[in-house]
Amino acid sequence: MPKGKVSRASPQRGEFALIKSLRVRYGSEDSGLIRGIGEDAAVIKTPTPDWLVLTTDLLAEGVHFDLATTAIEDVGYRAAVANLSDIASMGARPRYLFVALAIPPAIDVEEIQRFYRGLMQACRPFEVHLAGGDTSASIRDLFISITLTGTVEEKRALRRDGARPGDWLYVTGTLGDSRAGLMILTQARQQSARPVSRPRRRAVDRFLLQRHHRPTARVDEGRWLATTGLATAAIDLSDGLAGDVRHLCTQSRVGAELDRAALPISRSCTMFARRRALDPADLALTGGEDYELLFTVRPSDRARLERQATRMRYHCTCVGQIKPASFGVQIRAADGSLRPLVTESYEHFRTAT
Amino acid sequence: MPKGKVSRASPQRGEFALIKSLRVRYGSEDSGLIRGIGEDAAVIKTPTPDWLVLTTDLLAEGVHFDLATTAIEDVGYRAAVANLSDIASMGARPRYLFVALAIPPAIDVEEIQRFYRGLMQACRPFEVHLAGGDTSASIRDLFISITLTGTVEEKRALRRDGARPGDWLYVTGTLGDSRAGLMILTQARQQSARPVSRPRRRAVDRFLLQRHHRPTARVDEGRWLATTGLATAAIDLSDGLAGDVRHLCTQSRVGAELDRAALPISRSCTMFARRRALDPADLALTGGEDYELLFTVRPSDRARLERQATRMRYHCTCVGQIKPASFGVQIRAADGSLRPLVTESYEHFRTAT
Numbered sequence: 209m210p211k212g213k214v215s216r217a218s219p220q221r222g223e224f225a226l227i228k229s230l231r232v233r234y235g236s237e238d239s240g241l242i243r244g245i246g247e248d249a250a251v252i253k254t255p256t257p258d259w260l261v262l263t264t265d266l267l268a269e270g271v272h273f274d275l276a277t278t279a280i281e282d283v284g285y286r287a288a289v290a291n292l293s294d295i296a297s298m299g300a301r302p303r304y305l306f307v308a309l310a311i312p313p314a315i316d317v318e319e320i321q322r323f324y325r326g327l328m329q330a331c332r333p334f335e336v337h338l339a340g341g342d343t344s345a346s347i348r349d350l351f352i353s354i355t356l357t358g359t360v361e362e363k364r365a366l367r368r369d370g371a372r373p374g375d376w377l378y379v380t381g382t383l384g385d386s387r388a389g390l391m392i393l394t395q396a397r398q399q400s401a402r403p404v405s406r407p408r409r410r411a412v413d414r415f416l417l418q419r420h421h422r423p424t425a426r427v428d429e430g431r432w433l434a435t436t437g438l439a440t441a442a443i444d445l446s447d448g449l450a451g452d453v454r455h456l457c458t459q460s461r462v463g464a465e466l467d468r469a470a471l472p473i474s475r476s477c478t479m480f481a482r483r484r485a486l487d488p489a490d491l492a493l494t495g496g497e498d499y500e501l502l503f504t505v506r507p508s509d510r511a512r513l514e515r516q517a518t519r520m521r522y523h524c525t526c527v528g529q530i531k532p533a534s535f536g537v538q539i540r541a542a543d544g545s546l547r548p549l550v551t552e553s554y555e556h557f558r559t560a561t
Numbered sequence: 562m563p564k565g566k567v568s569r570a571s572p573q574r575g576e577f578a579l580i581k582s583l584r585v586r587y588g589s590e591d592s593g594l595i596r597g598i599g600e601d602a603a604v605i606k607t608p609t610p611d612w613l614v615l616t617t618d619l620l621a622e623g624v625h626f627d628l629a630t631t632a633i634e635d636v637g638y639r640a641a642v643a644n645l646s647d648i649a650s651m652g653a654r655p656r657y658l659f660v661a662l663a664i665p666p667a668i669d670v671e672e673i674q675r676f677y678r679g680l681m682q683a684c685r686p687f688e689v690h691l692a693g694g695d696t697s698a699s700i701r702d703l704f705i706s707i708t709l710t711g712t713v714e715e716k717r718a719l720r721r722d723g724a725r726p727g728d729w730l731y732v733t734g735t736l737g738d739s740r741a742g743l744m745i746l747t748q749a750r751q752q753s754a755r756p757v758s759r760p761r762r763r764a765v766d767r768f769l770l771q772r773h774h775r776p777t778a779r780v781d782e783g784r785w786l787a788t789t790g791l792a793t794a795a796i797d798l799s800d801g802l803a804g805d806v807r808h809l810c811t812q813s814r815v816g817a818e819l820d821r822a823a824l825p826i827s828r829s830c831t832m833f834a835r836r837r838a839l840d841p842a843d844l845a846l847t848g849g850e851d852y853e854l855l856f857t858v859r860p861s862d863r864a865r866l867e868r869q870a871t872r873m874r875y876h877c878t879c880v881g882q883i884k885p886a887s888f889g890v891q892i893r894a895a896d897g898s899l900r901p902l903v904t905e906s907y908e909h910f911r912t913a914t
Contacts, residue, residue: 260613262692266661266706268699308619308706339615346621346702353619353661353706 259365261358263294269312269349277393280319282421283352284326286497290446291356292334292425293499297444299366299434300358302427304339305331308353310346323352334427364434366503371441371460375504377528378513380426382474383449384488387495388481389420415476423499429522433503438513442503449527450493450549452502454537460504463535466493466528466549469542493539493549504530612718614711616647622702630746633672635774636705637679639850643799644709645687645778646852650797652719652787653711655780657692658684661706663699676705687780717787719856724794724813728857730881731866733779735827736802737841740848741834742773768829776852782875786856791866795856802880803846803902805855807890813857816888819846819881819902822895846892846902857883 265287267273273283288305295302307327311320328338336356392413426444433439443456449471457464471492481488505513510526517524531538537549618640620626626636641658648655660680664673681691689709745766779797786792796809802824810817824845834841858866863879870877884891890902 260710262657262659262708262710264617264659264661264693264706264708265695266619266663266697266704268663268697268704270700271663271698304615306615306617306708308617310619310621310624310704340617342618344619344621345624346704347623348701349699351619351621351663351699351704351706353617353704353708355615355617355659355708357613357615 258359259362261295261298261300261360261365262355263291263358264353264355265291265294267352267354269351275350277396278421279326280315280323281326281329284323284328285330285422287352287354288327288330288336289423289425289499290497291354292330292336292427293423293444293446295356295358296425296427296430297366297442297501298358298360299364299430299439299442300360301431302331302334302336302356302358304357305336306340306355307338308342308344308355310344310349310351312346312348312350315350330422330425334425360434364437366430366434366439366442368441368443368456368459369461370439371456371462371504371530372506373462373530373532374507375440375530376507376510376526377453377464377466377502377504377530378524379445379449379472379500379502379527380429381424381498381500381523382472382477383445383493383498383500384477384481384491384495385416385419385474386423386497386499387420387448387491388477389416389418390495390497391484392417392480393420412476412479415474416480419474420497423497425499426501429501429524432516432520432522433501436516438505438509438516439503440506442501445498445500445502446496448494448496448498449502451496453528453549456502456504457530457533457537460530461533463531463533464528464537465531465535465546466537466539468539470525470527472523472525472527611712612715614648614651614653614713614718615708616644616711617706617708618644618647620705620707622704628703630749631774632679633668633676634679634682637676637681638683638775640705640707641680641683641689642776642778642852643850644707645683645689645780646776646797646799648709648711649778649780649783650719650795650854651711651713652717652783652792652795653713654784655684655687655689655709655711657710658689659693659708660691661695661697661708663697663704665699665701665703668703683775683778687778713787717790719783719787719792719795721794721796721809721812722814723792724809724815724857724883725859726815726883726885727860728793728883729860729863729879730806730817730819730855730857730883731877732798732802732825732853732855732880733782734777734851734853734876735825735830736798736846736851736853737830737834737844737848738769738772738827739776739850739852740773740801740844741830742769742771743848743850744837745770745833746773765829765832768827769833772827773850776850778852779854782854782877785869785873785875786854789869791858791862791869792856793859795854798851798853798855799849801847801849801851802855804849806881806902809855809857810883810886810890813883814886816884816886817881817890818884818888818899819890819892821892823878823880825876825878825880 267287269275273286275283292302309320430442433442441456441460443452445452447455453464453466468489471489473488473492477491478488481491513524538546539549540546620640622628626639628636645655662673783795786795794809794813796805798805800808806817806819821842824842826841826845830844831841834844866877891899892902893899
């Protein structure tokens with residue numbers, strides 16, 4: 209799921225409470241629905257070896273994206289990646305895309321074409337087909353609704369609730385780059401003059417902006433984890449590691465210990481953080497929209513996972529271990545001390561208080 | 562598809578042009594996609610006797626609904642019916658519902674619960690299950706994205722492009738009630754004082770408001786037409802008969818002759834129109850959101866259709882006949898004269914001109 213950039217609140221409130229109340233009230237008893245509300249995507253049983261996976265997202269201008277700092281092609285690209293990532297986190301193969309737009313008068317057809325261009329660029333590596341949608345007017349803001357279907361082999365779908373104490377916690381790629389890119393954008397917008405920029409600094413910024421505008425959906429990695437059965441649980445990092453590890457732990461009814469020193473952080477992100485006197489690990493923990501996969505692996509499968517990842521050139525890093533629920537979610541600092549993990553996650557919808 | 566109440570433009574422009582350009586550019590060559598962009602819903606081939614049907618809609622506050630005149634329960638009800646109707650127009654059985662909302666600060670959780678209540682009330686007769694979705698913030702307006710899946714027996718799906726010259730044109734239910742209900746709402750809003758109202762007039766208004774707020778999705782009729790193979794083509798009336806008969810004719814590459822005197826109009830709608838010195842047939846032709854089915858029947862099947870409809874108590878009325886494309890779309894007046902049908906249809910998205 210995408211995250212709100214504007215509205216932040218404590219987790220377990222607002223959205224999560226609403227979703228929970230809906231699950232209780234309207235939750236399906238239907239035997240064809242393997243997984244529904246609360247997961248990244250729904251899994252629908254079909255009388256075939258493959259199950260249908262479906263995810264839907266609604267993106268609001270001014271909340272999920274800002275056309276003042278982001279080219280509309282990149283809005284399309286990121287919208288596609290957010291949904292591809294939901295499908296990846298289920299270990300499914302993405303198939304058909306449906307796009308509904310509510311378009312304000314200020315946006316013309318040429319811009320909409322550019323939006324679709326970015327969207328389809330993100331989809332192309334995975335042979336996803338645009339299969340339908342809806343186009344309507346909006347009074348002020350652009351709203352984008354994306355529905356993406358996928359298929360996954362029966363009973364192979366990755367899930368959030370399978371982690372067990374002792375399992376190792378892994379993430380793909382590097383963390384915090386997207387957040388750093390967003391900070392660069394926000395600063396550039398606040399400063400009227402362009403910052404004085406040395407060539408090396410420009411390269412760092414370019415990398416981080418690229419990671420923000422054009423993140424990678426880990427579809428191949430998800431397929432690998434699903435088909436090999438190596439992952440006991442998985443979730444995609446849309447809200448940030450600190451928030452998403454908690455979601456995974458809550459649904460698996462376990463705790464976790466993260467290792468601060470082990471978090472995979474790119475050289476650019478480290479340089480950026482140093483420049484701002486920030487701890488890069490904080491960016492890695494709280495930065496949303498990395499769209500990396502967080503997954504758990506049985507202790508007995510760890511060597512096989514590492515071996516296969518190396519051979520396939522999938523960048524996977526062990527960042528901690530699953531603990532019993534009573535342990536909670538804690539993080540080990542560089543000095544070896546353990547502290548409860550403070551969740552600073554994104555929240556979409558805030559109840560009036 | 563729902564229609565924009567605010568933006569109107571000539572058809573074949575704006576939305577239709579945009580959809581067409583997208584179909585050309587990104588249209589699927591995928592053999593698993595039986596029908597895609599341009600239909601009410603996509604049909605996806607699965608290796609089972611059933612095909613998957615999927616429709617998605619995006620509704621914008623101030624464009625597709627107005628919370629000043631419509632209770633939020635009814636917004637939910639109508640949003641569900643619009644999508645159920647898309648599934649019905651394919652002859653499919655609706656199955657799973659996905660709802661994404663972008664919620665402005667002015668709307669609280671209790672109102673969202675009421676929205677869902679209306680939504681699920683419309684779904685209940687059809688055993689549709691709420692299977693997932695997304696909730697996020699919106700700065701000003703409420704946006705609702707609905708995705709509904711359905712299933713239909715292989716090759717039985719109703720389509721828009723199967724009408725042939727000589728086929729009879731039928732509609733379910735009565736036409737124009739929803740538009741009349743909308744006019745009552747709009748007037749009530751414009752008048753500061755309540756209109757002086759006689760009991761009989763109040764009953765008329767109540768009926769028309771009910772038809773506007775709680776239209777009927779013709780799912781059972783769609784299933785009947787699909788399973789019996791009686792309909793050569795079908796479309797649901799969301800834009801209004803005049804606009805939708807044109808869509809059906811364009812996709813079937815045929816013309817049509819409508820019979821003005823044959824249009825099924827409720828007694829309430831006739832009384833309402835008389836009160837306003839309007840021709841009820843104009844309401845029936847141009848009123849959107851009736852969500853009735855318009856379908857075509859081979860001449861040889863006409864008697865069978867009428868017989869079955871009577872037995873099943875499905876209200877179906879013959880309103881004209883399919884003609885060759887060169888005939889265009891014309892309407893026969895009460896005096897027997899034929900005139901080209903003026904399309905006054907709803908258009909969602911207007912290109913800047």
